[in-house]
Amino acid sequence: MRILVLNGPNLDILGRRDPAQYGTVTLADLEAIVRAEAAEHGHEVDFRQTNREGELVDWLHEALDDHDAVVINPAAYAHTSVALHDAVEALSVPVVEVHLSNTWKREPFRHVDHVATAATAVIAGAGADGYRLAVAHVAALLRG
Numbered sequence: 001m002r003i004l005v006l007n008g009p010n011l012d013i014l015g016r017r018d019p020a021q022y023g024t025v026t027l028a029d030l031e032a033i034v035r036a037e038a039a040e041h042g043h044e045v046d047f048r049q050t051n052r053e054g055e056l057v058d059w060l061h062e063a064l065d066d067h068d069a070v071v072i073n074p075a076a077y078a079h080t081s082v083a084l085h086d087a088v089e090a091l092s093v094p095v096v097e098v099h100l101s102n103t104w105k106r107e108p109f110r111h112v113d114h115v116a117t118a119a120t121a122v123i124a125g126a127g128a129d130g131y132r133l134a135v136a137h138v139a140a141l142l143r144g
């Protein structure tokens with residue numbers, strides 16, 4: 001099965017700034033974690049990052065036909081984007097949202113999550129392990 005893993009804005013500079021909030025993990029580290037967990041379950045991974053909201057929407061549309069599940073860290077667009085909500089809602093495959101941090105313990109503006117209201121499941125606050133857990137959960141869902 002093919003799992004699409006999408007990462008939103010500023011995750012490309014993860015590990016280069018703000019270690020207090022997100023630790024020293026890099027996007028490359030997250031990709032390695034995801035690929036290793038997916039391989040444990042015999043699944044392929046398509047791992048992507050963009051700072052552009054519309055590109056995330058376009059990539060979610062690809063999952064209508066080309067992928068069996070989606071893991072997405074929408075980053076700050078989770079808190080603002082109805083477009084991402086609608087794109088996730090349009091999918092019939094499982095969509096698991098991940099946030100490295102526990103957004104519910106942070107600033108009030110991060111307590112709005114338009115993706116969570118359309119996603120199958122949400123994992124927040126587990127750091128890099130949240131990405132591994134998301135892939136493990138997707139694998140369990142795909143097993144039925």
Ligand SMILES: O=C(O)[C@]1(O)C[C@H](CCCOc2ccccc2)[C@@H](O)[C@H](O)C1
Pocket residue numbers: 009010011013014015016017018022073074075076077098099100101102103110
């Ligand atoms: O906890 C998460 O995974 C977040 O999605 C990370 C986003 C931020 C992505 C990384 O942004 C950086 C900013 C400066 C330095 C390093 C990363 C944040 O806007 C969300 O509220 C929660």
